[in-house]
Amino acid sequence: MELKKLHHVAIIASNYQLSKAFYTEVLSLEIIKETYRESRDSYKLDLGLNGEYIIELFSFPNPPERVSRPEAAGLRHLAFEVGDIEKSIKELETKGVSCEPIRIDEITGKRFTFFADPDDLPLEFYEV
Incomplete structure (x- = not known):
């Protein structure tokens, strides 16, 4: 394969x-x-x-509803790589989308945050 x-x-x-x-x-x-x-x-x-x-x-x-929070079984979330997490969050906020507080990945030390699409699908910005 x-x-x-x-x-x-x-x-x-x-x-x-x-x-x-x-x-x-x-x-x-x-x-x-x-x-x-x-x-x-x-x-x-x-x-x-x-x-x-x-x-x-x-x-x-x-379509039937599905449990979609990141800790539910199945697909956890979809992550988008960003260069500047604060700038990306501000851009979302200007478009009416709120984000969770920024967290730190305990393994990589990188910053990330979650937000949701219109169906509450968890989406992530991951700063690199």
């Missing part, structure tokens, strides 16, 4: 337009392609970061 890199993460939004605005306007991810699949009554939005395909954002009619 030859794994080369993580290709993408798939997210199902309860409110597609709200999540689309969050990921493209708040986090400034690039729209690569948007597809409406009539047979599924579903959108698929391919999003990129710095030219790299990273997220598939889906809509489905009435």
Whole structure:
């Protein structure tokens, strides 16, 4: 087996337009392609970061809720690397998104914080 890199993460939004605005306007991810699949009554939005395909954002009619806090079983969170955590937090706050207090990774000594997308999916800024 030859794994080369993580290709993408798939997210199902309860409110597609709200999540689309969050990921493209708040986090400034690039729209690569948007597809409406009539047979599924579903959108698929391919999003990129710095030219790299990273997220598939889906809509489905009435998706079931899922426990999403970082300590729940399953996918813990999605982390974005940032160069200046305070600047990144301020940018989110100007767009109405609040962050948890900055923490220090006890293993690496690096700073990080959590915030949430419109469906309360835990997202992280990790300063490098």
